[in-house]
Amino acid sequence: MTVTNRDTAALEGNGAGLVREIALAARIQRGLETLYRLDRAADVDAFVTHAGEGEREALLVRESEEGLELQLRVPRLGARDVDVDGPALDPLCQIIEGVSHFVYIADRASQNREATQLELEMQAEIDKYVILAASLQSFDENTSRRLRERLYENVTFVHDEDSVEGERYRVANGCARRFTARLEREYVARARFGELQGALRRFFHMGQGEKLRAA
Numbered sequence: 080m081t082v083t084n085r086d087t088a089a090l091e092g093n094g095a096g097l098v099r100e101i102a103l104a105a106r107i108q109r110g111l112e113t114l115y116r117l118d119r120a121a122d123v124d125a126f127v128t129h130a131g132e133g134e135r136e137a138l139l140v141r142e143s144e145e146g147l148e149l150q151l152r153v154p155r156l157g158a159r160d161v162d163v164d165g166p167a168l169d170p171l172c173q174i175i176e177g178v179s180h181f182v183y184i185a186d187r188a189s190q191n192r193e194a195t196q197l198e199l200e201m202q203a204e205i206d207k208y209v210i211l212a213a214s215l216q217s218f219d220e221n222t223s224r225r226l227r228e229r230l231y232e233n234v235t236f237v238h239d240e241d242s243v244e245g246e247r248y249r250v251a252n253g254c255a256r257r258f259t260a261r262l263e264r265e266y267v268a269r270a271r272f273g274e275l276q277g278a279l280r281r282f283f284h285m286g287q288g289e290k291l292r293a294a
């Protein structure tokens with residue numbers, strides 16, 4: 080199945096305003112594809128546009144006769160929003176989530192495999208940990224623990240707990256918290272980073288049920 084741009088015109092007129100976001104999205108895509116050993120199905124930079132004022136990241140998906148039509152809407156980055164140690168981590172995390180969704184959907188489409196919304200959210204939660212960990216100058220058990228606390232414990236949810244979306248995001252958060260804690264104990268604490276990469280690759284290629292059991 081091919082992947083095409085849902086609305087090429089949406090990029091027209093954005094000019095330099097999207098340069099930082101597109102460059103960051105492209106770097107994240109390369110990092111994820113390298114880690115998971117994926118063949119590229121489409122370049123994310125051709126699909127990126129700004130989210131509206133007050134809107135959060137969103138990957139729009141529509142199936143047509145030509146294949147999947149995608150558009151990735153991301154927030155605008157501020158001066159310090161690409162600093163993993165900075166105070167405003169949310170815009171960066173939103174872009175990581177969006178690119179994670181894009182890579183996951185594109186990979187599954189190329190294999191004619193289905194993907195659930197919960198799968199997408201679980202993988203995105205893991206990919207935030209992966210990308211931010213790779214951005215740190217040093218990574219060990221202590222920095223891993225601090226990163227996990229920031230990503231999965233010191234968080235607030237946009238959707239109510241009793242909503243469908245709220246339940247999905249909380250399940251994904253809990254699965255990622257438990258899975259990355261296990262990775263930390265078994266691999267990071269022992270500096271077994273080659274095995275850590277293998278465990279992350281296996282998780283990526285799992286379906287929803289396997290991901291839930293792995294967590």
